[in-house]
Amino acid sequence: MNRRKVTFKLYPNARETERLTGWIRLHCELYNAALEERIDAYRKHGKSISYYDQQNVLPEVKAARPEYVELGSHALQQTLRKLDLAFQAFFRRVKAGQTPGFPRFKASKRFAGFCYPDPAGWKLMQSGTRGATLRVGSGKDSMSIRARGKHRFGDAARPNDLTITRKNGEWFASVTLRVSEDAVARVRTGDGHRGIDLGLNDWATFDNGETIANPRFMRTNLPRLADLQRRQSRKKKGSCRYKRLGRRIARLHERIGHVRLDFIHKQTSRLVASCAVIATEELVISNMSRSAKGTQNEPGRMVKQKAGLNREILSAGLSMAHQMLAYKAVEAGTRLHLSNTRQLKPSQRCSSCWELVPKTLEQRVHECPHCGLRMRRDQNSASVVLIDAHAPGTGVAARQKPRSRQRAKSKSTTRETAAKAFEDAQQSGSS
Structure with missing residues (x-):
């Protein structure tokens, strides 16, 4: 099964907008509280708190704060997982010697959104050509939000996860779909x-x-x-x-x-x-x-x-x-x-004789002093990568050290130029 992401634009009314904004504020509060807990635990006791430690405390959080119940357990877990991924990226950059970028506290107005990591707690219903309805929540507390969008995968596509984001005052729903090989296939009209x-x-x-x-x-x-x-x-x-x-x-x-x-x-x-x-x-x-x-x-x-x-x-x-x-x-x-740019050097290589012809960035015309080929620089580069695709054995990747000019001029009956190899490949493909 393949996975493809489709984005729908949401059109919530005033009541639904206020409720979605409150949910983002609660997710942001949970994110900042979990970050503060990790910082204090390491600063005061030298202890590192893992994602699973914070996830196991979620039932106590919902008991003390009933407003978190309607958000759903899986969505809350995903917010904690987002913080854990930020710490993993921080430690990875530290080990690599890069600028670490410690995870920071977020303001609710700059908190992007929240995610449902599985199909539980929401449902997307397509209606008409481009209309859709997103139902979030369960039971009498659920809300149905009008949406606009369409995907090309048909009814066989199965939803995998949902991400609701707020951007410039507008709301969007990104849905990841599990799609079969036949559904993602594109029709090719040429060869x-x-x-x-x-x-x-x-x-x-x-x-x-x-x-x-x-x-x-x-x-x-x-x-x-x-x-x-x-x-x-x-x-x-x-x-x-x-x-x-x-x-x-x-x-x-x-x-x-x-x-x-x-x-x-x-x-x-x-x-x-x-x-x-x-x-x-x-x-x-x-x-x-x-x-x-x-x-x-x-x-x-x-x-x-x-x-x-x-x-x-x-x-x-x-x-x-x-x-x-x-x-x-x-x-x-x-x-x-x-093509490997460092090895092949498409902008410096002649597509006819395969010799290197150094050029500055201002030179937009390729003029080869060896074979006399004159062509636009970009067109010559496109021809070089196409030759490398058809005859990789003649490319620089096959011989790490370039041959000397004397050997290149020798009349060997066993060595073929790149252009000759490309012509033979085309003839064999047409036959």
Whole structure:
């Protein structure tokens, strides 16, 4: 069974909104009380409290505070489990030598929401094409909240867990579904082989020269965002106008995220539906978007320019595109090939003679001095990763040390170039 997450937008009335807000406040109070208990136990007695120690005390908490009863035992346990996961991540970062980030107390207005880890205590009922009803609670204390949304998995999908979140004054329900292999399968309409180079000048460049323009989600809305932030900075912090402008800024950021998500969903779905093989290079976006500020002893260079580049990298959503291609390719039966960037060096390698041709970032045209190939840099990179996908034996991963130029020019009858191997692979595939 596969698991897929579907998000529904909730439309609670005034009474239901007040009740959901009270539930979030109680979950936040439980989270902060459990965190304080762990801190005091270690500070005063040097004792570490585990998740199971705090879970076993929940019956006493509900006896002393009856308002916790209607929240459900499993939802309360999940809140304690969330705190335990935060401590596990803290200790993992300490061992790895990273910035630890000790778990902090949370304000109720900034507490995201709560979760039901299993189907108990709630039920989702689909009605019509996009209408739904979410029933939370049990017995006469339950409430039915109108929802909007739909998934493509049919009635055979079984709910696994529910997360109710509050974001910018709106309510959402994320439901994880257990879905069969047949239900998640996508229809593939083509058998093309495509090499893709994801970038910033063009969001995607293919090996045949086709491109997908970069919508520049953040840059398009940057003047409006800067105007709102400038107006907010002139207001008294904490005033009604300051908060009103803060909500408008949050809604603009949310809209940018929604437009980007919609664009990447459509492009990745189109790719996996029309291709049997998709080849691209493996990108580590966290390293590419790392700050250039440096340290006080060793300050960085061109910090403002690198900050603008980082904003464009994150705005393009390249990491999100890789994640979507990964699971959608499995659903459509498409083979996704990720080339090792450090070994293959697609932007520096010639797709015709397979020689390394060093280039700076400003050079957008590939000109090979060995074979005379002249091509757009991104198109050449897309061709290189596609060759690596069809003939991995000719790639750098097969020979860790590059061959010398003299040996590369020798007329050996047993060695084939990458381009020749790619042609043979295509001929064998067509036959």
